[in-house]
Amino acid sequence: MVDLPPQRTTHDGPWPAGYPSGFAVVDVETTGLASHDRIVSAAVYRLTARGEVEDHWYSPVNPQRDPGPVWIHGLTSEVLAGAPLFAEVVDELAERLADRVLVAHNAVFDWTMLAREFARAGRTPPVRERLCTIRLAKELALPLPNHKLETLVGHFGVAQRQAHHALDDARVLAEAFLPSLHEAASRRLPLPLHPCRPITEWAEGPSAGARRGAGQAAGAWRGWRAPRRRPACPYPNPGRYEPGGRLVQGMRVAFSGDTSIDRELLEDQAYEAGLHVATSISRLTSLLVTNTPESTTSKVARARVHGTPILDEAAFTHLLRDVAPAPGQ
Template identity: 70%
Template sequence: MLDDQSAAETLPPAHSSGPAWPTEYPDGYAVVDVETTGLARDDRIVSAAVYRLDARGDVIDHWYTPVNPQRDPGPTWIHGLTSEMLADAPLFPEIAGEFAERLEGRVLVAHNAVFDWSMIAREYARARLVAPVRQRLCTIALSKELELPLPNHRLESLAAHYGVVQRRAHHALDDARVLAEAFRPSLHLAARGGIRLPLLACTPLTEWTDSVTPAGPAGGSRARSAGWRPSRRRPACPYPNPGRYEPGGPLVQGMRVAISGDTSIDRELLEDRAVEAGLHVSGSVSRLTSLLVTNDPDSGTSKVARARAYGTPVVDEAAFTQLLRDVAPAPER
């Protein structure tokens, strides 16, 4: 059963005809969605789905599996997977081979692909394996290239643009299906316009080290990351500041973000995740600050006071971590 355990189903491809296909386009794609325990570097995958597509975006087959993260499953109100549901699910090393077979030789396609690729690469690194992925394609970036008239860059907006009906939002299999159905017409639109696909290299992670802490609610020993060994001196944000965050909209690469007060995720990990998404993390609040993140907006800290004085938008950590999953690419200069 696709909803309860690892599964694959072969579907007949819907062949399409049309003008000459760009010879430089990839031979196949793996449309991927993963649900996770959170957004930090030591968070884990709780479910994964892959739709394999041929060179023109037609579905070959699809596959889904829950994954026991060996820790608390995190935001169950989002992905719907509880500790009890995941207790008997396979561990990532047990599904790594089958997952790899569906990725091998294909371009990984995802909505906000840097997030899915980062989570997948880290899981393979923990398992002392390497994901067989060399390139990725972000459908947000592709939508920007195509200049689609979208109100924002959320998956549901892309789906609505193409008339794709979403049945179970934040279920990995349905999100992957929706994205596969929306990616196909985008791919054909790009081909007709002779648009170069926004492909990026996927560099395997090789410096992972683990330490073991007591068992988590999902059972088994909980493998926690001792983390990567990056310098705390981060490079400058390569994107210009697009201005303030508009409540209800997406974050945009280059936005200047400040964090105030205690956070449930380790502060450095939260900042790393923001930097990876293309945001500028600032240690103070000024008129240029796009957004302040705080779990205590009524506190008297200097950052909160300045944000109030400047009219800077404020969100809590939970809202911020969700916004990080769908960061819009920087506007073209």
Template identity: 55%
Template structure:
């Protein structure tokens, strides 16, 4: 295939990523890390650095049959407190990328919490969520499946170093597919503190100084500062305390001079700049422990005026191979096939915003489009009723209704109020056709939707057979496979990326036979995201997507139902939010059943779905019932004590 440079790169994409994999003694937050590996990627997904280490957990290493790390192999490895500063230097200021990111994030955050040391990261991205957004033509979201899809060779599964390498390559492909489609990345801002901080972060209201982009330093690190020699390009410089000059300016000047601005002090740090070396800050303590040179601001400014040239780092650009499609051979050898560029759709009146220039990178081929039509309905702010009506017609036509624009959307129905929506131009750029409602109806008459496969089967038939049911209507039920032991399931809720500036909170209630919680710990929400024994967990940090994970096999017998709901924060209602898509699936697999709830207007809370015991097994029901009272009213109705 022909690989062509991207014309534009989304301006709001992050500039630096840290791809991370950890191996642990178990799956709970009380377990310990036995191995960690990091790959640093730049804005375009090119590897700029790597780091890894074994870690002595000071306990039994756990599932040796999985990670292969015996007590003998871990003997002599550093404990986490000895590697925490070095690791923080790689992580700080970057976006953590991981497969099932809440797990890696939680394990690392727990280790730093034990040391009473600030966790150095703010944002994360899960490659499972990215694969789901890209609608990849795969059967599940396991790392091995994604590796096979992108033709990335795995050498040692469950080895942190190899898993990080494989994941870095997978993420690079997904990053370019998302950029080519203009798709927002599923970035989340987790927070273990107060709900006020979580809400502020979601609204981007946290005061935050501008960070210097962590572009790879083109010079090798010459080591620690020698005052007799001075600063040399490639040195790693850290800052702490109140500086007389603006910190941002000092960091920017350091970068322009060829120095690397380190956000923590480690054995690789060349010098720490501070006007208060006795402050007792974490960087000062680390510098004292490691023997790192410390200078004041005035000395630093004087040295900065004559930085000596450094030794250049040799490096070569990485060329992206084509991801494998279902029609391509699995062999990695042979010539690269060429694919003709996608023809542009007919022009549609739209307003196209300016885009940031693309980095010098290459795009990958658009993914295979599914046989069932993928339809997005765009509406104006005052067209909620019309939008809901058209979306219902889309569902009835047998097409797959989409809530957000992805590269798999092939048809966009544009209502009059959305004629200037910038997503129209993006959809046309990767081959989607944009139609008015009248043109949509005409296209159905000319080319009826193809017969649906298993993912779009009739709901009643699928429910009776226990198969996946595609679109489950409001009030529809379906039996979960597995009988009394269905295993681990997820409910993912998503809504439009251009939603109003209010938070939407997903919550869960564990109810007994009397439709009441057994105690306040059975209420799972942003400030209490995990139920006892980790049987229900909430990842509630996304701007327009949140996920509930349920260990159905482990739920206590007196928990008969788990009700999942959504609540609008502030004064807004669900009329301003628009449709919410819920996607129910076994953990790490593609959708088992989907629903789109689009009837809410004045409601402030909305029941999404219920997992409930039925005979010897489990079922799921789509709810869609809304209420005008707030979340406190809903929680109180289930017996939660509201202070």
């Protein structure tokens, strides 16, 4: 049975020609926020081009490890022990995402978690673009005191029944997205769509071999690596990257946006080559690596302000093969 959103003011005029043909509003609950964390539940509301609900889907997922913050998502080891593995629901999930724009609140998080799970299952997610409702709210200049999900849905009078349950979070977001979409359409605003780049290499999490109980400690799974802080780069910063030249040990490199190699692995490769992995952009940054140089992220914007050179992932990984020694080495 489909939960239809309440009636709201909608745009009945001509629909913008460049808008997507359908949306998939997504929410995932996870064992944590790191790259080795896993999905414990997922929900999708499929919407038409005009934001009307077609159907919805939900499933808990056995993460094959400790479920993490049970006090947030409410899914205990006992509940998840009998849940399907991600590989067992990936076909159903892919069917609901196919050829639609993925919509989520803080969409980069939901997309990244899904992209890693699809990669572990040996699959490519059928999603080309995503839309973040935080970004859309900012584009619409909604009068919100903050951009929490409960604040956004409250602005549109949507009632939350069970916060941090993936299905209910997806429901309230779908209901809030409908008037947001129609407001954007009435103003003929371009939607803030961002390309989704599937992950092809990733940091191995808990082993996904034979099915096991979800309550086993994460550290007991073969291949799991705890988060770690990298030592400081031992080389001085030689300055900015010169287009057409070589990378030099000690250069400060920052990353922005989706990468086909999991971000943690890409940063590890840069560090092992003798580069300094920077978390922000300043006048001292040697290079920004991004596959979306046309985006409006803060790092890209600051790189433009400081004149920081920009390379895409493919060019950067090619240059990593032959990094010049630090001066004096």
